[in-house]
Amino acid sequence: MRIIVHVDMDAFYAAVEERYNPALRGLPVAVGADPKEGKGRGVVTTANYMARRFGIHSALPITRAWRLAEAARKRGETATVFIHPNFPLYREVSARIMQIFEGSADSYEEASIDEAYLDVSSLGNFAAAVAQMSSLKAEISEKEGLGCSIGIAPNKLIAKIASGYKKPDGLTLVTPEMVREFLDACLKRPEASMSRRFRTSGHESRSENRKHSRRTPEAFRSLRSGSMAWRSTSSPGCEKKSSLGFAP
Secondary structure (H helix, E strand, O other): OEEEEEEOOOOHHHHHHHHHHHHHHHEEEEOOOOOOHHHHOEEEEOOOOOHHHHOOOOOOEHHHHHHHHHHHOOOOOOOEEEEOOOHHHHHHHHHHHHHHHHOOOEEEEEEEEEEEEEEEEEHOOOHHHHHHHHEEEEHHHHHHOOEEEEEOOOOOOHHHHHHHOOOOOOEEEOHHHHHHHHHHHHHHHHOOHHHHHHOOOOOHHHHHHHHOOOOHHHHHHHOEOOOOOOOOOOOOOOOOOOOOOOOO
């Protein structure tokens, strides 16, 4: 039985800034280009959840973010703090977190600076995976002072969708028997992020979701959606770090 985990750090860049600068805690924070009082160029790299309440989010033009922050301030909200990214620091913190992932899984794949896939199939059942991932969340919080959201599922696609289901600081389990109900629930949710995560992964219709939900656990292992596909962890020359890599 395949048990796959997707770990996604919550608002990673902004959370790291808050971790290393306690004065930022409790304030709306946007990391990205200099807004230059509404005349800047560039985009928001990430925003913490307080800033997201104002509509500020990743990839938003920085001028638009500034206007939203100013509108919120004029309504009596706390002023948003705009910060230039400190990528060397983020990479340093990410490297330590990846070491934690490596020690908590049979194998893992670093998907980006703030997310990874873990194979914990050797645990044998999903209940054990939930217990281990709860411990993983606690370890990251204790060692790095950061939160993360986790999805546990039979394959990478469902695990990735699940990790975003209860953000921030969520842990969502989707067993093979729960896949159909879970995907239908995602498509019905009012927030666009869940539907976007699912649709951009290549599944456009609910009927196709259901077709996959009737498959056996073995079939889920080979579920292919766009670039998301399994490659055997026993492939010759496969490093542990990339053993869950996307198919070429």
